[in-house]
Amino acid sequence: MKSKSLSLIILLPLLGGCFAQKVGLEDPSRPGSITLKMGPMEIKKEAGGDGHNDHADMIEKSKLFKFKQDGWITSFKPAMKNDKGESLPAGILHHTAVADHGEDDYLCKDLPHKARLMLAAGSELTSFQMPEGFGIPINKKMEIALAGMFNSKSTVKEDKAYFLGEVEFTPSAKGTKLKDIIPIWIDVVENCDPMGYKVYSSSNGLQIKDRVFKFPFTGKLMLAGGHMHSGGKKLSLLEEKSGKVLVSFTPEYDDDGNIESIPLRNFKEGINVTNGVNYIIRSEYQPSTHHDIDAMGIIIGFVVSEEI
Numbered sequence: 001m002k003s004k005s006l007s008l009i010i011l012l013p014l015l016g017g018c019f020a021q022k023v024g025l026e027d028p029s030r031p032g033s034i035t036l037k038m039g040p041m042e043i044k045k046e047a048g049g050d051g052h053n054d055h056a057d058m059i060e061k062s063k064l065f066k067f068k069q070d071g072w073i074t075s076f077k078p079a080m081k082n083d084k085g086e087s088l089p090a091g092i093l094h095h096t097a098v099a100d101h102g103e104d105d106y107l108c109k110d111l112p113h114k115a116r117l118m119l120a121a122g123s124e125l126t127s128f129q130m131p132e133g134f135g136i137p138i139n140k141k142m143e144i145a146l147a148g149m150f151n152s153k154s155t156v157k158e159d160k161a162y163f164l165g166e167v168e169f170t171p172s173a174k175g176t177k178l179k180d181i182i183p184i185w186i187d188v189v190e191n192c193d194p195m196g197y198k199v200y201s202s203s204n205g206l207q208i209k210d211r212v213f214k215f216p217f218t219g220k221l222m223l224a225g226g227h228m229h230s231g232g233k234k235l236s237l238l239e240e241k242s243g244k245v246l247v248s249f250t251p252e253y254d255d256d257g258n259i260e261s262i263p264l265r266n267f268k269e270g271i272n273v274t275n276g277v278n279y280i281i282r283s284e285y286q287p288s289t290h291h292d293i294d295a296m297g298i299i300i301g302f303v304v305s306e307e308i
C-alpha cells in the first residue's frame with residue numbers, strides 16, 4: 001500500500017473540471033498581494049496534542065484557482081489562520097503543494113496525471129521570496145491547483161481553520177518585464193511516487209537515501225528550499241561525478257523535537273546546473289528508537305534557464 005504522504009498529489013487530478021476561483025489584483029497595473037485560501041476545516045483540541053497526527057486523522061483539501069492577469073509570482077507566504085484572521089499553530093499543516101494543473105512535471109515523470117509542481121509548504125511554514133528582478137511566470141490560461149493535508153487534532157480547538165497562501169504578484173501590464181525563474185521539484189523518491197519513504201525504528205545508524213537525476217535544462221540555480229520530517233538530519237544536492245555539495249540544508253528543531261525551520265538558500269550569482277549531467281539529491285535521517293518515521297526529502301530549486 002502506498003504511503004499517504006502522496007495524498008496531496010493524488011488529490012490534484014480530482015480537480016479536473018471543477019470550478020476554478022478567479023483571483024487577481026484590484027489595480028491590474030500595479031504589483032500587489034493575492035491570497036489563495038483553502039478551508040474551512042474543523043480542528044479538535046487534544047490534551048498534549050502537538051499537531052502531528054496519524055494519517056487516519058488527516059484532513060485532505062484541494063482547490064483550483066485562475067489568475068485574472070498574466071504576470072509573475074515573486075513571493076509565497078503560507079499561514080494557518082481562523083476566520084477572524086488570528087494565527088493558528090503551524091503544526092496543523094502537514095504539507096501543501098501548489099501546481100500548474102494540466103502540465104507534466106519536469107522530474108516527477110510517472111505521476112498518474114498532469115501536475116507541474118511549483119511551490120510547497122510544511123509545518124515549518126517557510127516563505128519563498130524570489131530574487132529581485134525574477135518571478136515565476138503565470139498566465140491567465142493556467143489552472144493553479146492547491147492541495148494539502150492537515151492535522152485534525154492540535155493544541156487548540158478551531159471550528160473554522162483556513163490555509164492561506166499569500167503571493168506577491170507583478171502583472172505584465174504596461175510592459176513590465178521580470179526574468180522568468182522556473183521551480184524544479186526534486187524528490188529523493190524516484191519519480192516522486194510515492195512522495196515519501198519509511199525509516200524503520202529497527203535501522204541502525206544514520207540512514208542515507210540517494211536519487212540520481214538530471215536537470216531538465218541548463219541554467220543557474222538562484223534559490224532553493226528544502227522539506228524534511230522530524231528525524232531528518234541533512235538534505236543535500238551534489239554533483240555525482242565530483243561529489244561536490246552544491247546545496248545543503250540542516251533542519252532546526254524546537255524543544256519538543258519537531259522541525260521548526262529549514263532556512264532557504266539564496267545564491268546571488270547563481271550555481272551553474274547543466275542538462276545531461278548527473279546530480280544527486282541526498283536525504284539523511286536518524287532512526288527513532290520508538291517508531292518508524294514517515295520520511296520525506298524534497299528540494300525545490302528555482303532555476304533561470306538558458307534554454308527556455
